[in-house]
Amino acid sequence: MPKQMGTSTQAVLWSYIGTFFSLSSGFLMLPFILLKLSGNDLGLWYVFLGINGLLVLFDFGFAPTFARNFAYIWSGAKKLSRQGMAEQTGGEVDSNLFRLLYQSCKVLYLVLSVIALVLLLSVGSLYIAHITANFSGEHYLTAWIVMCLSFFLNLYFDYYASILRGINEIKSINVALVISKVSQISISGILLMMGIGVLGAVLGFLAQGLIFRQYCKATFFKNVEVQRIFRQTKSDVQLKAVLDTIRTVLPNSVKDGFVSIANYAATQGSSLIISLKVSLTVVGHYSLVLQLINAVASVAVAINNAYLPTIQNRMVSRAKESLQIIIGRCQIAYISVFLGGSLGVYFVVMPIVGFLRPGFSFSGITFLLMITYYFLFNQQSGYATYIAAANEIPYAKAFVVSSVISVVLIFISLQFFPNNLTLVIVAQILAQACFNNWYWLRYFYKREGFTFVRTLNIGLSSWIKTILRA
Known part of the structure; x- marks a missing residue:
C-alpha cells in the first residue's frame, strides 16, 4: 500500500497565516507606497509586480510538475510516468529516484534562470526604457x-x-512566508520613508525572495527522511539519467507551462496591456484594485494549497470517500472566504485607500465585475489543480485558447474605448464563461463519480463537525 499522507489542522491554519502575511505585506506597505511614491513611481512599481508574474512563464510549468512527482515518490512510487500514475510497488520512499529527481531540479532550474536573466536584461530593459522614457532621474x-x-x-x-x-x-513553507514578508515590510518601509522612491520597494522585494528561499532550503535539508535519503545515495548522478528524468516530466510540464502563460495573460497580463494604452496613474489605480482582489483570492485558495499533497496521495491510494470530503471542505472554504473577503475589500479597504490617496476613484460596477470574474476564474483553476493531481492535464488547450480570446477582446475594447476599464473586465468574463468556467467542474465530478451539490454538502458537514469538536 502507498504511504498515507495527511493534512493536519495546523498545516491548514499555517496556510491561512502564511497567505495572510504574504498579502498583508502588500496592505501594510500601501500607506508607505501611496504616501511616498509619485504617480509614475506607483505605476512603475505595479508594472514590476506584473513582470514578476512572468516568472511562471520562465518556470514553464516545472514547479507544479515537480511538486506532483515528489508527492508521488513520497507516497511510494517506484517510477515516474509521463501521463497518469504508475502502479505502486511499496510504501517506502525510493531514495535513488528521489535523489535523481532532486538533481534534475537543480540542473533544470539553473538553465531556466540563466535564460530568464538574459531575456529580462535585453527585452525587458527595452520595455522598461519605453515606459520610463519621459521620467527624470537614473x-x-x-x-x-x-x-x-x-x-x-x-x-x-x-x-x-x-x-x-x-x-x-506545508507548514514550513508558510513559516518561511511569514518570516520573509515581515522582513520585506520592515526593509521596504524604512527605505521608502528615507525617500529613495521605488528602489526602496524593490530592495525589500529582493530581501523577501532571498530569505524565503534560503529558509526553504534549510528546512529541506533538516528533514529526517531527506537526510536518510542523502546518506544512502550518491551525489554523482549521471547526466543521462537526469536528462531522461526531465524528458519524463517534460510533456506535462509543457502543458503546465502553457496553462501558466494562459493564466498570467488572463489575470495579471491585463495590467501590462492597459499600460500600453492609458496613463500609468490609471494603471496604478486598476492594479491596486486588482492587487486587493488577488489578495482575497489567494487567501481563499490557500486551503487548496494546504490539501494538495493529501489530494494527490488519495488519488494514488484510490481513496474516493476521503477525497470527496477533502474536495468538499476546500470548496466550502473557498466560497466563504472569497465572498467574505470581497465584501471587506469594498466596504473597508477601498475607503481607507481613498482616504490615504484622495485622487483615488474606482467604479463600483467595475469592481463587482472584477469580483465575479476572479471568483469564477480561481474556482475553475482550483478544479484544474484537482484534475492535474492525477498527472493528467486535459484543460491546457482550452485555457490557452480562452486567454488568447481574452487578450484580443481586451485590445479591441481599449482600441475603441481606451479609458473604459469596465469593458476590459467584460471581455475577460466572456472569454472564460463560454467554456472553462463550467466545463472543468463537470469534467472533474464525472471522472471521480461525484456530484457538485453532494460534495458541497459533505464538505459543509465536515466543517461543522470540526467546529463542534473544537
Whole structure:
C-alpha cells in the first residue's frame, strides 16, 4: 500500500497565516507606497509586480510538475510516468529516484534562470526604457537591475519550495512566508520613508525572495527522511539519467507551462496591456484594485494549497470517500472566504485607500465585475489543480485558447474605448464563461463519480463537525 499522507489542522491554519502575511505585506506597505511614491513611481512599481508574474512563464510549468512527482515518490512510487500514475510497488520512499529527481531540479532550474536573466536584461530593459522614457532621474534603471537580480535568484532557488510541497512540508513553507514578508515590510518601509522612491520597494522585494528561499532550503535539508535519503545515495548522478528524468516530466510540464502563460495573460497580463494604452496613474489605480482582489483570492485558495499533497496521495491510494470530503471542505472554504473577503475589500479597504490617496476613484460596477470574474476564474483553476493531481492535464488547450480570446477582446475594447476599464473586465468574463468556467467542474465530478451539490454538502458537514469538536 502507498504511504498515507495527511493534512493536519495546523498545516491548514499555517496556510491561512502564511497567505495572510504574504498579502498583508502588500496592505501594510500601501500607506508607505501611496504616501511616498509619485504617480509614475506607483505605476512603475505595479508594472514590476506584473513582470514578476512572468516568472511562471520562465518556470514553464516545472514547479507544479515537480511538486506532483515528489508527492508521488513520497507516497511510494517506484517510477515516474509521463501521463497518469504508475502502479505502486511499496510504501517506502525510493531514495535513488528521489535523489535523481532532486538533481534534475537543480540542473533544470539553473538553465531556466540563466535564460530568464538574459531575456529580462535585453527585452525587458527595452520595455522598461519605453515606459520610463519621459521620467527624470537614473534610479529607475537601478531599480530595474535589482529587480532582474531578484527574478534570477527567486527562479533559481524555486525548486526547494516545490519539493517541500511535494513532501507535505506545508507548514514550513508558510513559516518561511511569514518570516520573509515581515522582513520585506520592515526593509521596504524604512527605505521608502528615507525617500529613495521605488528602489526602496524593490530592495525589500529582493530581501523577501532571498530569505524565503534560503529558509526553504534549510528546512529541506533538516528533514529526517531527506537526510536518510542523502546518506544512502550518491551525489554523482549521471547526466543521462537526469536528462531522461526531465524528458519524463517534460510533456506535462509543457502543458503546465502553457496553462501558466494562459493564466498570467488572463489575470495579471491585463495590467501590462492597459499600460500600453492609458496613463500609468490609471494603471496604478486598476492594479491596486486588482492587487486587493488577488489578495482575497489567494487567501481563499490557500486551503487548496494546504490539501494538495493529501489530494494527490488519495488519488494514488484510490481513496474516493476521503477525497470527496477533502474536495468538499476546500470548496466550502473557498466560497466563504472569497465572498467574505470581497465584501471587506469594498466596504473597508477601498475607503481607507481613498482616504490615504484622495485622487483615488474606482467604479463600483467595475469592481463587482472584477469580483465575479476572479471568483469564477480561481474556482475553475482550483478544479484544474484537482484534475492535474492525477498527472493528467486535459484543460491546457482550452485555457490557452480562452486567454488568447481574452487578450484580443481586451485590445479591441481599449482600441475603441481606451479609458473604459469596465469593458476590459467584460471581455475577460466572456472569454472564460463560454467554456472553462463550467466545463472543468463537470469534467472533474464525472471522472471521480461525484456530484457538485453532494460534495458541497459533505464538505459543509465536515466543517461543522470540526467546529463542534473544537
